[in-house]
Amino acid sequence: MTASSNLTDAIRAAAPNLRGRLLENQSLSDLTWFRVGGPAEVLFSPADEEDLSQFLAALDPAVPVTVIGLGSNLIVRDGGIPGVTIRLGGKAFGSVAIDGETIRAGTAVPDMRLAKTSAEASLDGLAFFRGIPGSVGGALRMNAGAHGGETTDVLTQARGIDRKGEARTFTHAEMGFRYRHSSAPGDVIFTSATFRGRPGDRQEIEAEMDRVTAAREAAQPIRERTGGSTFKNPEGGKAWQLIDAAGCRGLTLGGAQVSEMHCNFLINRGGATAADIEGLGEEVRRRVRESSGVELHWEIKRIGVDRSEV
DSSP states (O other): OOOOHHHHHHHHHHOTTOOSEEEEEEEOGGGSTTOOOOEEEEEEEOSSHHHHHHHHHHSOTTSOEEEEOSSTTEEEOTTOEEEEEEEOOHHHHSOEEEETTEEEEETTSBHHHHHHHHHHTTEESOGGGGGOOSBHHHHHHHTOEETTEEGGGTEEEEEEEOTTSOEEEEEHHHHOOBTTBOOSOTTOEEEEEEEEOEEOOHHHHHHHHHHHHHHHHHHSOTTSEEOSOOBOOOTTSOHHHHHHHTTOTTOEETTEEEOSSOTTOEEEOSSOOHHHHHHHHHHHHHHHHHHHOOOOOBOSEEESOOGGGO
16 A cells, blocks of 8 residues: 555645644554554544544545554554554543542553553452453453453443544443444544442452463463454353364464464464464364354454455
8 A cells, every 4th residue: 555645635734733643654563463464544643632523523524534552452454554544642542540439541541551550549340451452442342351351340431532523422321332342333433431440459459460460371372473362252152162172273374373372362473464364363263163153253353455455
């Protein structure tokens, strides 16, 4: 994908007072945990919520918009992402504030930091976020969970900006949470969230977080270039057990491999392309379907276009 000067020029003309960074043909591979993928045609990092609102209000509605966070549960395809890619960061979207039992966090805040800050305030109920390698924004989109807890258990409200540049607020009920899913409008870019904890003992909460960390390190290939859990658990079952039973543990395609340690994780062994990783995932799905009749569904988000489409 080549730089789109015409798109960038059109954006600057429509919104001349933007304060955030606007970059053309920006590589995204370094922003994903797999370390693969093509460039963003245009990458925008807004200075704050007002800047984001101004940007979206001025942007041609025909231009596609994609949002990325920490890049943990993400495959960016090798052809890159057409249109505008938005990535939130900085103090405006990366701060956490405590008020009594209420925790307000920007959506660029890593889930692990949310857990740590809550523990330091002796607020219980959010320790499970220690085991989620993503950000608050991603947690809102997929009702992220780990070790017996889910985002739906503690979220009270979420705020975002829609495609027209208008601020929107969503109650817990309006988020429409279910397993690894939210039914909030797809055009909303979440900017902050409010959670409610409960009074607890800091040492006990931190001990629980240590147990979560130890469990992750013992069972998951967290030191590898991976994207976290690849497939959602089917109802009444475990994805890794089906993958193992289908003989996929250690299976390779190009530079990609099914983890020997935990076979619901895919790994970039070095030199893998996004096509290798996604193709390996599809092969795993095929083998599981043939061996068990179960259709596995991706938990990792896959975005962008294949190299052949560029």
